[in-house]
Amino acid sequence: MTNAAQDANLKTRSFAPRRRAWSRESVERAMNIVSPVALLLVWEFCARAGWIDVRFFPAPSKVFQVMYNLIQNGQLEKHVWASLQRLWWGILFGGFPALILGVAMGMYRTLRVIVEPVIMATYPIPKSAILPLILLIFGLGEASKIVMVATGVFYPILINAMAGVLEINKIYFDVGRNFGASRWQVFRTVALPGAMPLIMTGIKLGVGLGLVLIAIAEMVGAKSGLGYMIWNAWEILSVETMYVGLISIAVLGLIFTLILNELERIIVPWKSSR
């Protein structure tokens, strides 16, 4: 075999890795936008062609038209703002005690033994089922809505905080003791940060549940909020408004998820770079 022939041989054997015009990642990212838009287009087409009942499934263009009107006259902003405020206070009033109590229960066995049965017994009760009781106790005002959100947020955060502390390797508590940390210092430097990854999971679950509960609470005895808006739309048979309410709640949920993910990256930097 001549050298030239060998070279030719080598050339045919060495091939560059096949290049794709689109990387898998960018295709997947594009699908995130393409598939919902495609669904909306199909929906729009079916509504205009009269293939689906527009009394239940109004064309997206009509929904967006109504949404535009509601934004213009400030109605949507008013309702979103009302719901957001209740959510905020509910998350704060439910989440903060849950965080403290959950971490403390993880740290102290005695406290855990006393409180855990109560938590486990009340946890399975559907929070929506206690709405009448809460209305009875707290009345029709803001308090009952805030309490509803708070009960929803309370359990996932407490249970995750406790589990988070129990999962911390014992050696870290030994280090705390050996280096002279007080109880409060152990809480602050060992238990709380050690449980933080699971606490963030609890907060995400809690906020999701809070959205569900605020919608339900506002359907009964409220004069504002997205839940009220949806319920009122049913009463006046404005299906488009109902859809605007649903879309708003979905968008809120999405924004919360994005914010919490970003927050997690900042608060738990030692887990994020994995």
Next chain:
Amino acid sequence: MTTTTLTDGAAAANQDTKIRIRGLSKVFHTKSGAFTALDDINLEIPVGCFFMIVGPSGCGKTTLLRILAGLEEHSSGSLEIASPAANRPGNSMVFQGDSLFPWMTVWENAAYGLTMRGLPKSEIKNVVGHYLSRTGLSRFHDYYPHQLSGGMRQRVSIARAFANDPDILLMDEPFSALDEQNKLLLQEELLRIWEETRKTVMFITHSVDEAVTLGDRIMIMTAHPGRSKVLVDVPFERPRRVLELRARPEYGELVYNIWGHLREEVQRARAQDEGRAS
């Protein structure tokens, strides 16, 4: 009867004894009955002594160290530790395996003891800066433990204990998870840092080489239950260079000697394990 006494600092200085242990025992009560981990330990450790404990695994070495650290109570006997100077912690421990807080940076980990004691920021900065540079970690001060190698993590652990400036340093097989090269480098580093202050050290190892390389005195422990089998003095002068020390014939003799004491115990420990397994 159990007593843990902190003797008066001045009196202890006269006797030149830092730790005195008399008839100390530790019994764990488990579901399958009482388990004697330590039996009648008697020890006297002078101030500034680099004291090594060698023994087969499961002989209660770690339990003894945890008792000294105050993380465990002894069942009977007495334990006297000369009280530390004012404002100085009694002891700091370098734990076996990963004990750095994953949620703190290298700097925060090394500063932990000082921060807990609420020392002024400027002092913390000086002390931690010193020990991070002595352990070659200055460049990595803002790294998290998971971004470091095992050897580097153990160096932070050592810096954390030294920075706390305790009266007694307790080290529980700090190098056992490291490869041979890293172990050697860290032993040299440890000796260098220790020379600066010459603190009393209680160091646990299962490596005879490590015991002879680092220690002034070695206690060889029996297999379960843990008793003191024999005390050996290490005659080598300080400061020591690890590799040069190991090249000396006396070094080999001493290692061989200690192995003679230890072999029996390791075999007994093995027989116990096999007995339990069958």
